[in-house]
Amino acid sequence: MTTPIRVGDRLPSLQLPPVDRATLALFGGASGDHNPIHIDTDFARRSGMPDVFAQGMLGMAWLGRLLTQWVPQSRIRKYDARFAGITHLGNTITCSGEVIELLELDGEACARVAVTSANQYGQNKIVGEAIVALA
Numbered sequence: 001m002t003t004p005i006r007v008g009d010r011l012p013s014l015q016l017p018p019v020d021r022a023t024l025a026l027f028g029g030a031s032g033d034h035n036p037i038h039i040d041t042d043f044a045r046r047s048g049m050p051d052v053f054a055q056g057m058l059g060m061a062w063l064g065r066l067l068t069q070w071v072p073q074s075r076i077r078k079y080d081a082r083f084a085g086i087t088h089l090g091n092t093i094t095c096s097g098e099v100i101e102l103l104e105l106d107g108e109a110c111a112r113v114a115v116t117s118a119n120q121y122g123q124n125k126i127v128g129e130a131i132v133a134l135a
Contacts, residue, residue, distance in 0.1 A: 005111050005134055011097035014066045018092045019054050027058045054087035059126040063115045066095040071132050077105060081115070081128030091119040097130075109134040 024038050033055050036043040044052045060081050067076055087093060094117070101112040110131050117126045 005099055005102070007099055007102060009099040011066060011070045011099075011113065011115075014062065014069065014095040016062060016093045016095070018090050019087055020089065021052065024052060024054060024058070027055055027061075031055065031057060033057060049086075051089055053089065054091075056083045056126070059083070059087055059093070059117050060128075062093060062095050063097075063117055063126060063128060066097055066115060067113070067130055067132065070097070075133040076130060077108075077110060077133055078131040079128065080130075081126050084124040084127050087117075087119065087125045091125070093117050093119055093125065100129075102134075103131075105131060 021039070028034055028039055035055070037047055037049065038044075038052050038055050041051055044050075063081060064079065067079070095115065096118075097113045097115040099111045100114045103110050103112060110133050113130045113132060115126075115128050115130060116124055118124050
């Protein structure tokens with residue numbers, strides 16, 4: 001018998017290795033995001049940044065991974081996020097989530113989950129919410 005989901009339940013966190021250039025290049029190739037600000041140091045510096053930085057969609061993908069390690073992808077009904085800060089090289093990201101509401105959506109029992117990615121200094125990088133079906 002599984003334990004019922006309750007408001008306040010926390011998802012198992014997802015700890016990622018430090019962001020490095022190889023990760024940015026691989027994600028750029030996989031996603032088709034070839035914006036040079038994420039892979040070309042000279043371009044990033046000409047744009048006023050100290051160096052390249054992670055694609056926002058990479059951070060969203062990590063939060064998606066947090067969710068799919070908790071429930072099957074087929075149970076995700078909605079996923080929204082906003083970018084709260086730049087994820088710089090060397091940032092060690094931790095993704096976390098918490099059930100903030102139980103609700104019914106189109107006749108289906110669901111949970112609203114707040115999700116956040118933050119670096120090792122506690123600075124939020126992406127914040128969002130997901131609605132997942134409970135069965």
